[in-house]
Amino acid sequence: MFNFKKFTPMRAAATLAAITLATVSLTGCAPAGDATPTEVTIATHDSAVFTKEVIAEFKAQTGITIKQIKAGDTGAMTNKLVLTKDSPIADAVYGIDNTFSGVAIENGIIDGELAAVNFGDVCFNYDKAWFANNEQPAPTSIKDLTKPAFKGLTVLSNPTTSSPGLAFLATTVEVFGESGWEQYWTALKANDVKIAAGWEDAYFTEFSGSSGKGDYPIVLSYSSSPAFEVRDSGEYAGESQTEAILDGCFRQTEYVGVLKNAKNPAAAKKLADFMLTEAFQKTLADNMYVYPILATIELPKAWADFAPAATKPVGATLDIAKNRKTWLDKWSEIFAVN
Numbered sequence: 001m002f003n004f005k006k007f008t009p010m011r012a013a014a015t016l017a018a019i020t021l022a023t024v025s026l027t028g029c030a031p032a033g034d035a036t037p038t039e040v041t042i043a044t045h046d047s048a049v050f051t052k053e054v055i056a057e058f059k060a061q062t063g064i065t066i067k068q069i070k071a072g073d074t075g076a077m078t079n080k081l082v083l084t085k086d087s088p089i090a091d092a093v094y095g096i097d098n099t100f101s102g103v104a105i106e107n108g109i110i111d112g113e114l115a116a117v118n119f120g121d122v123c124f125n126y127d128k129a130w131f132a133n134n135e136q137p138a139p140t141s142i143k144d145l146t147k148p149a150f151k152g153l154t155v156l157s158n159p160t161t162s163s164p165g166l167a168f169l170a171t172t173v174e175v176f177g178e179s180g181w182e183q184y185w186t187a188l189k190a191n192d193v194k195i196a197a198g199w200e201d202a203y204f205t206e207f208s209g210s211s212g213k214g215d216y217p218i219v220l221s222y223s224s225s226p227a228f229e230v231r232d233s234g235e236y237a238g239e240s241q242t243e244a245i246l247d248g249c250f251r252q253t254e255y256v257g258v259l260k261n262a263k264n265p266a267a268a269k270k271l272a273d274f275m276l277t278e279a280f281q282k283t284l285a286d287n288m289y290v291y292p293i294l295a296t297i298e299l300p301k302a303w304a305d306f307a308p309a310a311t312k313p314v315g316a317t318l319d320i321a322k323n324r325k326t327w328l329d330k331w332s333e334i335f336a337v338n
Contacts, residue, residue, distance in 0.1 A: 040267035041067045043081060043090035043259075045074045045163075046200060049287040057279050064267050073198035074100055074163035081259065082107045088259045091268035094275065098253045099166040102321025111265060114255035117275050118290035121223040121310040122167040123249040124154075125242045127209030129235065130217035139218065142175065142248035146187035155194040155206040156220035160328055162198045164220055167250035167315065169327055174314045175248055185334050195335060209242040223249060224289050224307035227300070240306045249310035254290070 042050075048070070055066050069090055071077035078100045081093060085107060096104050096114065104110050124142065131138040139145060145154050159165035172181040194216060196202035205212040207219040209229060226240040256275050258268040274280055281292040285299050291309070299307075 037267040041090040045095035075161040091262040121249040127217040152192040155216040227307040251313035
C-alpha cells in the first residue's frame with residue numbers, strides 16, 4: 001500500500017496471465033435503492049490517489065461524484081470494514097490485496113467479487129548513497145539482513161496491519177519453510193530490525209533514501225520505488241538514489257469491490273467498473289507507482305531503468321487465508337506484540 005505523490009509501487013506485462021485470473025467482473029447485486037445517486041463513497045488505504053481528472057471523467061460519464069475515505073494501511077482498513085460491515089462507512093473499497101482478501105471474504109464484506117486493479121512486487125530497497133558514504137557493500141538478498149554487517153540498518157512495516165509487512169512475512173514462510181521462518185524473524189529481531197506501523201511510516205519517515213531522510217538505509221517497499229527517487233541534481237542526477245533487492249519479492253495484487261450493505265451499490269458498481277478502464281488505469285503508474293492491470297497501458301520511461309519487476313516472485317502457492325492467523329500469532333510472540 002502506497003502513494004507516490006508521495007509515492008506508491010507495482011508491475012505489469014509478462015506476469016499478466018497470472019494476474020488476469022484474479023480479474024473478474026463485478027457481479028454483485030444492486031438493489032434498487034440508489035436509482036439516481038449523485039455521490040459514491042469509496043474506502044481506500046492511505047496511499048490511494050484519485051486525480052482531479054479521474055474524478056471529473058467519472059462524473060462526466062455517470063453524473064456521480066467520487067468521495068474518498070482514507071482508512072489507514074491495508075490491514076487497518078480491512079479490519080475497519082469488517083467491524084462496520086452491518087453499516088459500512090463506504091459503498092466500495094479499493095486497496096484490499098491478496099494478503100488481506102481472505103479476511104474480506106471470510107467476513108462477508110464484499111457484495112459479489114473482488115476485481116484486480118493493479119499489482120507490484122514487495123521488495124527491500126536500499127539507499128545507495130548511504131552505503132557508498134559508509135564504504136559498505138549493500139545487501140543482495142533477504143538472507144543478508146540478519147548478518148552483523150547490517151545490524152540496526154533495516155526498517156519494515158508491521159505485518160498485523162500492513163499489507164507489505166504481511167507480504168514479507170509470507171515471503172519468509174516460502175523462502176525459509178515452516179521449519180525455518182521463525183528462526184529468521186528471531187535473527188532479524190536480534191539484528192535490531194525496526195518495525196514501523198505502516199508502509200508510509202517506514203518509507204517516508206524512517207528510510208534514509210527518501211523524503212524523510214531517516215536513520216535506516218534499508219526499507220521494505222516495492223521494486224518500482226526507485227523510479228520515484230531519481231534525482232534532478234547532485235551525485236545521483238539522472239539516476240535513482242535507491243535500488244531494489246530483487247531477491248525474495250512477493251507479487252502483490254490490489255482489488256476493488258462493492259461493499260455488502262452499501263447505501264449506493266449501483267453507483268459503487270459503476271465506479272468499480274470505471275477503475276478497470278483506460279481512463280483510470282493510465283493514472284496508476286504516475287500517481288501511485290503501481291503497475292496497471294491492463295497490459296495496454298504505456299508505462300513511464302523511467303520505469304524501464306529504475307522499476308524492474310522481480311523475475312522470480314514468491315508467494316503464489318501459499319494459502320495465506322488459511323495460515324494468516326497462525327503466522328501472525330507466531331510473529332507476535334517473537335516481537336511480543338499483544
